[in-house]
Amino acid sequence: MASMNFKTLSFLFCALTAPLVAQSQTLTPAEIIEQRQALYREIGTAFKTIRDESGKPTPMKFAMQNSAKRIASALREVQPMFPAGTGSSSGVETEALDAIWTDKADFDKRYEASIVEADKLVALLKQPDMEQTRAQFKVLGNQCKGCHDKYRLEE
Amino acid sequence: MSGSRKIWDVPTRLIHWALVVLIPFAWWSHDDHMDWHRAGGYAVLGLLVFRVIWGFVGSTSSRFAHFVRGPRTTLAYLPALLKRNRSDFSGHNPLGGWSALILLGALISQVVSGLFAVDVDGLESGPLSDRIDFETGRLFAQWHETSFAVLQIVIVLHIAAVIFYLVYKRSNLIRPMITGFSASNVCQHLMFASWRRIGLIAVIAASLVWWVAAGLRI
Numbered sequence: 001m002a003s004m005n006f007k008t009l010s011f012l013f014c015a016l017t018a019p020l021v022a023q024s025q026t027l028t029p030a031e032i033i034e035q036r037q038a039l040y041r042e043i044g045t046a047f048k049t050i051r052d053e054s055g056k057p058t059p060m061k062f063a064m065q066n067s068a069k070r071i072a073s074a075l076r077e078v079q080p081m082f083p084a085g086t087g088s089s090s091g092v093e094t095e096a097l098d099a100i101w102t103d104k105a106d107f108d109k110r111y112e113a114s115i116v117e118a119d120k121l122v123a124l125l126k127q128p129d130m131e132q133t134r135a136q137f138k139v140l141g142n143q144c145k146g147c148h149d150k151y152r153l154e155e
Numbered sequence: 156m157s158g159s160r161k162i163w164d165v166p167t168r169l170i171h172w173a174l175v176v177l178i179p180f181a182w183w184s185h186d187d188h189m190d191w192h193r194a195g196g197y198a199v200l201g202l203l204v205f206r207v208i209w210g211f212v213g214s215t216s217s218r219f220a221h222f223v224r225g226p227r228t229t230l231a232y233l234p235a236l237l238k239r240n241r242s243d244f245s246g247h248n249p250l251g252g253w254s255a256l257i258l259l260g261a262l263i264s265q266v267v268s269g270l271f272a273v274d275v276d277g278l279e280s281g282p283l284s285d286r287i288d289f290e291t292g293r294l295f296a297q298w299h300e301t302s303f304a305v306l307q308i309v310i311v312l313h314i315a316a317v318i319f320y321l322v323y324k325r326s327n328l329i330r331p332m333i334t335g336f337s338a339s340n341v342c343q344h345l346m347f348a349s350w351r352r353i354g355l356i357a358v359i360a361a362s363l364v365w366w367v368a369a370g371l372r373i
């Protein structure tokens with residue numbers, strides 16, 4: 001193996017990774033939109049869990065923490081799932097408005113902000129104080145809502 | 156006031172006009188003021204609970220047994236629709252009775268679906284929605300939306316009917332629902348429930364709403 005030159009190595013590298021790259025590039029807009037929506041449904045489920053628990057006399061902290069972590073991780077997963085061509089032009093039913101791509105800089109900035117707020121919620125849930133958690137939950141909800149008002153089709 | 160007698164009691168009239176205010180209010184507030192929307196929903200729930208109980212133990216003209224007529228009586232009334240004069244009933248005519256039931260049913264459907272509804276973000280939801288999962292809550296939300304479409308149609312039909320009676324049949328149904336008095340000459344004794352009974356049913360309705368708002372947790 002010591003005698004393998006750079007050319008051979010790079011050929012092997014490309015040969016091994018090409019299938020992986022090819023697969024991610026063959027995801028159709030319909031598939032991307034479907035995965036996006038599935039992740040958002042997970043986020044919705046997680047929000048509901050946190051809301052349900054925080055309304056109970058003895059909230060299940062563990063369930064809330066898991067949900068908050070899922071929101072933070074799912075937001076990160078969805079973030080790169082808005083490539084060009086996955087809006088109304090895709091021909092697939094989606095609630096993603098064209099403004100996402102005409103205003104991509106603002107969209108990305110708001111997305112970053114929502115991840116920051118989600119991380120804050122995860123951190124606060126590690127502490128016993130529920131009041132701060134509830135307050136941060138509202139802050140995160142408003143952050144999400146602000147983006148939805150501008151970039152998601154109203155029902 | 157000759158030829159003018161009391162038909163509708165205070166609770167029935169109050170509930171009617173309170174709904175006229177609360178329904179548009181609930182529609183307006185659902186966009187950005189969910190706290191107000193929930194409050195409006197609870198108010199409607201309380202009024203509906205009162206009205207349904209009142210339909211069994213309230214004043215005569217408000218009781219279901221008094222104004223809900225069978226198919227034969229209702230069909231027999233239909234020719235009177237085309238007559239350009241008022242018919243005399245101590246309260247709802249047979250068609251009006253059925254439309255009141257339909258309106259009540261549409262409102263009950265609207266409120267009950269709202270109690271379990273969950274919005275698309277999982278952020279806003281009804282007081283009983285923690286009993287069900289996210290996807291089921293979404294189904295209730297869709298029901299809540301469809302129900303409102305039906306409610307709007309029923310309300311438009313109701314208003315159209317009242318206008319028809321006013322213009323074609325020369326029968327003003329609005330004033331009696333405000334003053335309680337109608338130029339009716341029907342010789343039928345109407346009982347009007349006491350203030351004590353009104354108070355008791357109001358307390359029952361309010362307690363139930365308070366319990367629902369607390370998620371059915373005492």
